[in-house]
Amino acid sequence: MEESANRIGALDGLRGIAALVVLIHHSFVSIAPLGDVYFDKPPSAALTWLVASPIHLVWAGPEAVYVFFILSGLVLTLPALRRRYDWKAYYPSRLIRLYVPVVVAVLFALVLSLAVPRAGTAGRGTWMENHDQAPSLFALVRNATLISPDWLNPPLWSLRWEVAFSVLLPLYVFIALRCARWRLPFLVGAIALSAFGTLIEDKGLLIYLPMFLIGALLAPVLSQAEASTNRRWPWIMGASLIGITCTWWLGSPVPADDAVTLPIVLLSALGVVVAAVRWQGARSFLERPVVQWLGRISFSLYLTHDPIVVSIGTLLPVGLAWLTPLVCIPVSIAVAYIFFRLVERPAHLVAKRVASRLKFPRRVAMG
DSSP states (O other): OOOOTTOOHHHHHHHHHHHHHHHHHHHHHTSHHHHGGGGTOOOOGGGHHHHSSGGGGGGOHHHHHHHHHHHHHHHHHHHHTSSSOOHHHHHHHHHHHHHHHHHHHHHHHHHHHHHSOGGGGTTSOHHHHTTOOOOOHHHHHHHHSOSSOOTTSGGGHHHHHHHHHHHTHHHHHHHHHHTGGGHHHHHHHHHHHHHHHHHTTOOSHHHHHHHHHHHHHHHHHHTTOOOBOOTHHHHHHHHHHHHTTHHHHTSOSSOOSOTTTHHHHHHHHHHHHHHHHHBHHHHHHHTSHHHHHHHHTHHHHHHHHHHHHHHHHHHSOGGGGGGHHHHHHHHHHHHHHHHIIIIIHHHHHHHHHHHHHHSOOOOOOOO
16 A cells, blocks of 8 residues: 555554455465365355355455455545645556565565476365466566466456556546545446446456445545544444355355345445444554554565465375465465565665655745
8 A cells, every 4th residue: 555644554454454364265265175165166064154154254365355455446545635646756656666576476476386386286176276387487477567467376366456556546536536426426336337347247347446446435535534432333344344255145155256246245345444444443453563564564465475375285285285274374474574574665665765756846945
């Protein structure tokens, strides 16, 4: 997320929690019976409680990514609401902050795939087996540029849309500023457009870009929002946390991008974000030092965890696959911290220097 004078600490904590959920998701789907449910295979009766119930929240990876998209729409729009926003400095700074960590993360994934050949994923479930691709210069380029990320580091699929949104940010800001009286219809329209995208089997343009608009539309409302102890906020947060997994327990046993349940999922994600800002209880939790630290390394965690999960899942005997989450979660967090210190934070500093050199020149006072 872009730093700004309007920074809301609770949103950093929420980002950290969402990144942790994505990590848990991938560590779970590395276990064949859990991973296969994402590939049109119904869960066994013994796993129904974990798959087809609100408990799925703990490893609701795709839903956590939707929260990421809304957060990005909100946080990048907040500073851009200023009357004189420096777009000349924004673009190179934003691209440096995104692409430098991405390129290094792709190199990291390539090294791990060479050290632990992905051919060892055979017989370990559909999700693991999909990682079995030969490392190549072409794969390196398509992932590092985010043109067409593949199974070398699959979480990069969402970064394609982060970049697209970042390029289109002026349009989102324009809509957020000009539709104050029509905010609710635009929110409904954004959610409906995402659902329509799934209905026509869109490749992502109509499904994901409207999710960023949800966050952008919230920015003018939440920029000055104060936390409240009103009793309705715990209920809103609770209902949202339950509703965000509704595709699993309300729809079919093997949900995909469901045009019926996706609006409920997005409304729930919106509710989580708003309640995180407006409910004092949520703010207090999300602003705790350990949660803030998790938020600080969340981008690094998101970029680096998948090849770690696959490597550990490949090295463990098939009969001990259930140990994968226990091993890879602490290892991934430790590696993310190192990556943050060595790659992400230096990239941020370079981006800031570039932005400061490109900012509007200060007016010199006339004597």
